[in-house]
Amino acid sequence: MDDLYRDYILEHYRRPHNFGPLEDASVTREGANPLCGDRITLQLGVVDGVVQTVGFTGRGCAISQASASLLTDEIKGKPLADVQSFGADDLLELLGIQISPARLKCAMLSHDTLRGALSQLAESGPEAGRDQAGAGI
Amino acid sequence: MTMTSEPGTDAPGSAADPRIRDGRLVAEVIRADFPILGTTAHGVPLVYLDSAATSQKPLAVIEALDGYYRGYNANVHRGIYDISERATSAYEGARARIAAFINAPESRELINVRNATEAINLVAWSWGRANIGEGDVIVLTELEHHANLVPWQLLAAEKGARLEFIPITDEGYLRQEVYAELLKLKPKLVAFTHVSNTLGTINPVAEMTAQAHAAGALVLVDGAQAVPHLPVDVQALGVDFYVFSGHKMLGPTGSGGLWARRELLEAMPPFMAGGDMIRTVTLRASTWNELPWKFEAGTPDISATIGLGAAVDYLTGLGMARVRAHEQELVAYALEAIAEKVPGISLYGPRDAARRGGVVPFNLPEAHPHDVAQLLDRVGVCVRAGHHCTMPLHERLNLPATARASFSVYSTRQDVDALVDGLRDVQRIFRS
Ligand SMILES: Cc1ncc(COP(=O)(O)O)c(C=O)c1O
Numbered sequence: 001m002d003d004l005y006r007d008y009i010l011e012h013y014r015r016p017h018n019f020g021p022l023e024d025a026s027v028t029r030e031g032a033n034p035l036c037g038d039r040i041t042l043q044l045g046v047v048d049g050v051v052q053t054v055g056f057t058g059r060g061c062a063i064s065q066a067s068a069s070l071l072t073d074e075i076k077g078k079p080l081a082d083v084q085s086f087g088a089d090d091l092l093e094l095l096g097i098q099i100s101p102a103r104l105k106c107a108m109l110s111h112d113t114l115r116g117a118l119s120q121l122a123e124s125g126p127e128a129g130r131d132q133a134g135a136g137i
Numbered sequence: 138m139t140m141t142s143e144p145g146t147d148a149p150g151s152a153a154d155p156r157i158r159d160g161r162l163v164a165e166v167i168r169a170d171f172p173i174l175g176t177t178a179h180g181v182p183l184v185y186l187d188s189a190a191t192s193q194k195p196l197a198v199i200e201a202l203d204g205y206y207r208g209y210n211a212n213v214h215r216g217i218y219d220i221s222e223r224a225t226s227a228y229e230g231a232r233a234r235i236a237a238f239i240n241a242p243e244s245r246e247l248i249n250v251r252n253a254t255e256a257i258n259l260v261a262w263s264w265g266r267a268n269i270g271e272g273d274v275i276v277l278t279e280l281e282h283h284a285n286l287v288p289w290q291l292l293a294a295e296k297g298a299r300l301e302f303i304p305i306t307d308e309g310y311l312r313q314e315v316y317a318e319l320l321k322l323k324p325k326l327v328a329f330t331h332v333s334n335t336l337g338t339i340n341p342v343a344e345m346t347a348q349a350h351a352a353g354a355l356v357l358v359d360g361a362q363a364v365p366h367l368p369v370d371v372q373a374l375g376v377d378f379y380v381f382s383g384h385k386m387l388g389p390t391g392s393g394g395l396w397a398r399r400e401l402l403e404a405m406p407p408f409m410a411g412g413d414m415i416r417t418v419t420l421r422a423s424t425w426n427e428l429p430w431k432f433e434a435g436t437p438d439i440s441a442t443i444g445l446g447a448a449v450d451y452l453t454g455l456g457m458a459r460v461r462a463h464e465q466e467l468v469a470y471a472l473e474a475i476a477e478k479v480p481g482i483s484l485y486g487p488r489d490a491a492r493r494g495g496v497v498p499f500n501l502p503e504a505h506p507h508d509v510a511q512l513l514d515r516v517g518v519c520v521r522a523g524h525h526c527t528m529p530l531h532e533r534l535n536l537p538a539t540a541r542a543s544f545s546v547y548s549t550r551q552d553v554d555a556l557v558d559g560l561r562d563v564q565r566i567f568r569s
Contacts, residue, residue, distance in 0.1 A: 059505075062505065062567075
């Protein structure tokens with residue numbers, strides 16, 4: 001009956017995938033919705049243009065955390081070019097629930113943070129990534 | 138078109154009034170005066186627990202707006218014809234009743250503004266820019282709504298003034314011993330909330346004001362959460378500036394008040410300039426109108442002010458002491474019922490209902506306030522989730538956000554019970 005809180009969303013919230021810090025991240029990016037206090041830290045480990053490892057930590061509402069769990073599953077093992085083209089609509093599709101305008105920011109937090117991580121990576125150059133761990137906090 | 142109730146204590150609620158029984162409000166009967174409380178949300182009856190954000194409106198207020206627009210809509214202070222004179226007298230009559238409601242000595246000391254935020258900005262711009270200089274100290278508190286914080290930040294940045302903050306205890310009381318120390322800095326102004334919109338703390342306004350005056354400071358009190366919920370007497374409180382919003386006290390949006398002592402208002406330069414606030418205008422110079430119009434540039438929100446007059450009549454009919462007793466009783470009931478029936482819940486704010494307004498902030502261990510609010514909405518229960526425009530206070534309490542239930546004259550124990558049931562549902566959903 002409640003669209004937003006489908007079992008798999010709650011499952012991702014309770015036991016998020018890819019949760020925890022990475023040891024050797026190429027890029028670390030924090031994202032937050034100051035208005036509601038949702039926050040995540042997203043880390044990517046990029047090797048030879050492929051997102052080999054991905055991890056996130058954070059706290060917030062079920063929608064923001066489940067969305068990060070789903071997103072990290074999706075981009076793991078993908079070439080950067082594919083990750084680049086992963087758009088907001090793709091994430092909404094992954095979530096598979098009706099998001100009201102009031103909750104869109106929660107749903108999009110992981111995606112906005114990913115965009116930030118990707119531009120940070122581009123700025124520092126793909127190979128420079130390796131020693132960028134911890135930057136951007 | 139007006140509804141003039143006696144501003145007395147007992148007369149309007151005498152035996153015949155079914156809304157008052159044995160000196161107490163009967164919220165179940167009062168509810169019938171509020172059309173929206175008869176509606177449904179998602180097919181279930183509306184349980185409105187967000188009155189601290191904005192209150193619902195009784196029919197008397199809705200009809201006052203309707204009556205103005207249908208019967209005598211005209212600009213005020215201008216037309217020499219019947220409906221304009223009626224509009225002017227309704228508008229000024231409302232001012233007089235609003236002023237009397239907070240026991241202002243004179244109704245010309247009551248400036249009609251759109252809301253508490255505008256009132257504080259008016260003081261910060263007009264009084265603040267004329268009186269605050271480099272190195273001056275303004276004392277605020279950790280409890281403040283952004284409306285009583287950001288205008289002072291702007292002023293301090295512009296003038297090179299310094300802001301100091303009275304810290305709170307973990308329960309949400311102002312630390313009076315630190316306040317006493319801060320007063321030694323000889324602040325020019327002390328500005329604080331009468332009742333906290335987030336924790337419900339009722340601050341000891343009269344005592345704090347006396348201390349401020351002894352230290353040579355003026356006092357501004359944010360009454361946005363007080364005027365709707367307890368008797369307010371600005372003379373007894375002794376304050377210099379007192380502000381409130383009409384929409385939180387059963388009145389329309391776009392209405393509100395700034396009360397200040399006449400000498401202060403007379404010495405203050407105008408805030409906004411234009412029509413209505415002038416006495417004479419030449420191409421190069423103007424002189425100001427007298428109070429209160431000096432501070433009411435342009436066409437005011439006539440209908441909202443008339444509506445607020447009706448709201449004040451309505452509240453007076455109930456009696457503010459009874460309103461306070463009702464909400465105090467309800468907050469005590471809520472704190473107990475929630476703590477007892479919702480395992481693991483965190484409740485914030487003063488535990489003593491006698492020192493707390495009708496505001497209940499909480500967090501569930503298993504769910505973020507946004508999820509809580511969203512799931513409660515499903516069963517028709519409206520609560521607020523977020524920082525309630527008090528980010529520094531949430532920072533102080535080390536909470537990213539809270540959910541908050543808040544009450545008004547029409548709130549009942551059934552509303553609280555619906556909240557408790559809803560919270561138990563949320564727990565069921567979130568526990569695997
Ligand atoms: C304590 C307090 N002060 C000021 C305000 C601002 O009120 P308004 O938005 O009506 O100006 C509020 C409203 O939330 C409040 O609760």
